[in-house]
Amino acid sequence: MSHTSPVDPTHLVLTLSCPDQPGIVAAVAGLLAEHGGNITESQQFGDPLSGLFFMRVQVTTDAGDDVLRAGLTRLADRFGMTWRLDVAGRPVRTLVMVSTTAHCLNDLAFRQRSENLPVDLVAVVSNHDVLRPMADFYGIPFHHVPVTAATKAAAEARLLELVEELDVELVVLARYMQILSDDLCRRLQGRVINIHHSFLPSFKGARPYAQAHQRGVKLIGATAHYVTGDLDEGPIIEQDVERVDHTHAVEHLVALGQDVERRALARAVRWHAEHRVLLDGTRTIVFR
Template sequence: MTEAPATETGDPTHWVLSLSCPDRPGIVHAVAGLLAEHGGNITESQQFGDPLSGLFFMRVQVESAASREELDTALTALASEFGMTWDLDVAGRRMRTLVMVSTAAHCLHDLLFRQQSEGLPVDIVAVVSNHTDLAGVAGFYGIPFHHVPVTKATKPDAEARLLALVEELDVELVVLARYMQILSDDLCRALAGRVINIHHSFLPSFKGARPYAQAHDRGVKLIGATAHYVTGDLDEGPIIEQDVERVDHSRHVEALMALGQDVERRALARAVRWHAEHRVLLDGHRTIVFR
């Protein structure tokens, strides 16, 4: 569960509750009843029952004057009864985020701008890179920049330093904004469900290196980008968002890459926003996204 600031009884707080559990009758009634018992006024509610996995998913926004402790205690008891996994947070709280980059600047620029000017609900507390090219971009926005070089020999030390930063800065989300390094299985497990990557192709097609060249070689009529959670299986993590642009035979590889950068920015920003707003729930290798 994400830790949110403690709230004293008094003025109502706008909470967001997300949960999943084995599907059965009475879940919505039980959740709504619990919130009503604590003076809750539900302002938004979405739910989905997956017949394939047999799981039920729900996201609720509610205003309540109850304290965090009261809600935690009540939800813990309800979770025990229904076998729930749940998360309660203050709606709109900016999620502490670390962005990892290499040399491509477009996704980093976009995230920093959206955080500053478009209400993207994240607090980017650091930029980490295996190169120094984008130190100036981070500096322009007043974000601390950490150069962590990676070679085959130094990769374990580099990942240990990353985990130390995550711990030290109380990081909740790591965004790979065109970070051109493969994370180890151990790191993926340590940060499971907390790392979002943007892949510059419409997965599952054109995985791995040089996807735009692969797409051009196949004469595609659509190019795309995929934002997904990172797992130990390269480019196989649960997909959060995808976006596309229509192209034709006249587009050369460089033109596809230029057009693709805008697609990447859009897909990544939406995925980060939805994650920070607790709109994404994992359903095995898939995601449930309450938009």
């Protein structure tokens, strides 16, 4: 559960999941009404495969945060809920990891400034120094953390130090071309989003556009997903595609693909920051 912020403390977002059963919506709505809550947005979904129920509610209320949390704790005991309450629109403290490719970092930083993307970009971490000028341009602290086979463990330890020191809530791999260890993935489970330059599950691993070109695809795509210890297998948040044909060389696919990547990643980061993404095993529920 996340802490709340003094910014607009009466406009809250509640997300929850629990075993599906009668009475959940009525109980939640009743609790909010009991504390003077006015529901401004509500979405729910019962998954027949997992047997779980998912809900996202935005509400304005004059009730104190502690009072509302106490009521939700009682509901959690009753229904076996996992829940989260936060201030709607609170910028999520985000660390972006990059290597040498700039388009995703540039897009996130620009959207944060121009479109109110609800993130606070507190650091850029890179295994190269190439994108330091871009971070400097946007006023984001840059940390060069080189990675080799011999220094991988130390580099990941430094990353975890930064996550702790900066109170990081979300890590975004914006074309960070290093594989995170299983241990790091477990420690940051549900808090790391990667953009893969392919329409997963096709064309995993290295050089996906070359693979796609060789197969003569008619659509190229990109996939934003949560990171797990299984390479490119984490729960998918968003995918996007662009139509191509036989006249497109590999370099054309790369250029088109970069545009698709930044779009898919920006949507995934926004939905995560707005608490619209709930994990359902190997899948996600996305309340758009």
